[in-house]
Amino acid sequence: MRARNLWRGRVAVAIGLTGALALAACGGASDSGANSSGEIKGTIDFWMGDPIGDAQQPIMQKLADDYAAAHPGTKVNLRFLGKDAHQTYLTSIAGGSVPCVALIGNTWTPEFAALNALDVYADDPKTLQGTYVPGMIESTIFKGKSYAVPYDTGVRALIYRKDMLEGIGKTAAPATWEELREAALAVQAKNPGVNGFGIIGGAHWYYLPLIWNWGGEIAKQSGDKWVSEAGSTQSVQAFQFYSDLLTKDKLSPAGASAWTAADVDKSMGLGQTAMMVGGSWDLRTILKQNPGLESKLATAVLPKGPGGNNDTFAGGSNLAVFRECNNKAVANDFVKFMMSKENLVPVTSNLGLLPATNDALAQEKATGSFSAPLFKAYADQADHTRSIPPVASWGKVEGANSIVNAMQSIMSGKKTADAAMKELADQVNQAIG
């Protein structure tokens, strides 16, 4: 008897809550307006991932509303994805529930095209030349065709505290990584509580280009295959150098091995970090958080490595129309709308990115947001960029976080740089081979 009452008591206690049992029919999802007649009518879904600042949501919402207002009978549903955006896209591609239009990372474009998920934008990518930034056109190409429209592009440069560098007697930005290390150590010694250099262990964009700066390559083409160069001496030294900035020189708190740019932006905004590698969008985030820093901050092109260059990635996003979109008429029209200069520039300048069309870019450089002294370095850095290996499966490397994991295992001392980089090379080869 007791056991039974215990059971009952347990049930009553555990879950002994009550509530109105409102009966509601299962509502079906409102079907996105199917439209095959080519008429500009109906609804489309527009997704974008990993917002780079809190300005993105409102401005995109406004564009979507503007579009709907200009085209009665249409509606654009927005969805903002978070840090697992790449995975969400893959899941939805596998499930056949894709958006109509998406703003996707440029490195993902060939991958999604290879999954047969995207509509061809141009059969001959040459026709895009002249209109779009060359580096960005490349990122849209898979097997000779272009699958997306270059939308925005961004590069990273050095952001630093002019006042703190002056405090140690430096009037110019460090020109090499070694100089940067020394300057950071000096600043740190002089300003207790300040991080000499903001290390970003959690995002590979901030240190993978060091391989180039050290004179190495990320991957080399042999025949029609790509082979990872992550195990090369230059790659190992580059990663070792970046890791040492944290573990030996302690230029950031130990937690920086997992930091993303957001953490460094925050720290910079609070005046707790002296230098960082950051995009123009990071600069905007910092200034928004702490406008008083504007007079104290300066930017410069990135320092050079032993390899004699300071090349970095051309990051950016492309606008793609998905093949399984059921309202291509509106989708294509919406893309056109988004790409017009008067709609593009407000977005990119607000986010701190460069537009990927040549005419808008020229305008931004000459008179627009990138003509300001603080942003000039970005325009200069844009001439020193390289692309990642143009293979469809590069997304897999990013998706598996192999590069971040390699760096973090060096930083934690779990593996030697040699071992970690050899393993990374194997993983990359497996993914892209």
Next chain:
Amino acid sequence: MTSLLRRGALFLLVAVIVVSSLFPFFWMLVTSFKPDSELFTRTPQFIVTSPTVERYTHLLDGNIPTQFRNSLIVAVATTALTGLIALLAGYALARYRLRTRHILTVVILVTQLLPQTILVIPLFTLFRNAGLLNTFQGLTLSHLALTVGLCTFMLRSFVVEIPFELEEAALVDGASRLRAVWSIVFPLAWPGLAASSVYAFITSWNELMFSATYMQRPEIETLPVALQQYFSSYYTDWGGVMAASVIFTIPVVIFFLFVQKRLMQGMASGAMKG
């Protein structure tokens, strides 16, 4: 003296329990009202000096109301269907001596210990083929898999407690079995139904894995998925995500506080019988 000491120690323990239970709620709420300048401080500010509701108004203008509605639709549908299915099945298991009952019991028990990961892949392909991806029906069905087993057991044990004489009397008076169930058992099983409803509602409202996998359209996204997506690798709007979490938490907590009296009654009766 020892008694005083004992009381003091007890009081201290109670205080520790209360604070550690409630602090995260408090902190979530406080953070959501702090302007950014008070948010990022080395020494935590336990009192908001200039609270802002901007985050809430901003959220309410965005997708949150839709996501809230979506979560509610799925949770309510799951709760209603679970209650119906589990009450019928619980009644059958309590009142009939089926030869297969033993097997049924084992089968139902096994459903309760299944890892969600064993269900998530085939349901994805099943829903994809049946056009149930991105529908409330699909997600509700998948949530039923998580709720019906335990709820059937709960209701079964409640029906067992209802004296059979009452039903018998109705049957003798000429009522059909179904009618007897409807007019006698259903009202008496109400507390059990309420308990199972709460379980079903909370399970469905909180569920993340199925929702994140099956609901991929902005207009039908549910709250847990939307919340998870607040974390960008470029920046995290801590204040915003806290405000959204508060909105997400409120219904369950209100629900909970609203029914806690019944909970106490259940405890009291359980204790008396023990």
Next chain:
Amino acid sequence: MKTTIRRAASSVTPGALRERRFVRGQQGFEKRFLPWAFLAPLLAVIAGVVGYPVLRTIWLSFHDGEYLQSGPFVGLKNYRDIFADPYYTAALLRTTLFAAAVVVATILLSLAIALVLDSAPRAAKVLSVIVLLPWAMPRVASGIVWKWMFDDQYGVVNWLLVNWFGLDSFNGYSWFSTGTPAMVAITVAVVWHSVPFVAVSLFAGLRGTHGEVVEAARVDGASAWQILRRIRLPMIRPLLVVMTTISTIWAYQSFDHFLVMTTPPGGPDHSTEVLSLLTWLEAFAQLDQGSAAAMAVVLFLMLAAVSVLYVRLNREDVR
């Protein structure tokens, strides 16, 4: 759980005797048909969204499954692959350690809280509402708030450790940059969420043990501690076993906290990858459903083994 129910079902009450006689007297149609009609919806749900997926997952685990499309039969290849994968075996071990930590902490804390509630009968009503409250906070929300509390620079946990406990090494200590501290932080969050249910259940169980036996022992001069150890805890032992089983199953399935609290999910450097998360990522980020299915089957077998073990334990206990 199983034995409890079986016992309840077999206890013959007068009402049940009458019932049996009565049911025997019913028409064959109703006796045969009606219970199955009542059971039909449940069976349909179990067959459709539980039975089929389980069988299908087992089937998938023996087939190739790139890009979530089922390919040819590959025998045990998927199983060999996952066990050859050091990240998987590490996750297996990690999940087991994590589950052990969560279960031990949950049961001990819950028992302690239940005893405190039991010693404060007048406040117990209000207190149990407060204790149960964290259970009502959605897991995703609790993951978010704990992540914020464990923030290295602005987190209240580090502040507390430094300023209240004088542990200066926690100044700016980063919980999420390496595996072990990250697992500790997540364990705290998960335990905070799983204690309430268990604590209040144990409290209800303990209340049921105030009876003649305890009174008699008290009259005989037994100390409160003796009564607790010798009489009351053995009385709630079946309940403890059930709660341990439930917590173990929950802990092994933990997913939400990990997805929310770690960047990238399971990181840094795979150091917080647990089975549920790894399986899900394998399926929906790597799109390899074959390996993912094999992982799911292994987890299922492990949970089944754990449950059988506990049920055995309980049964012996009853004897």
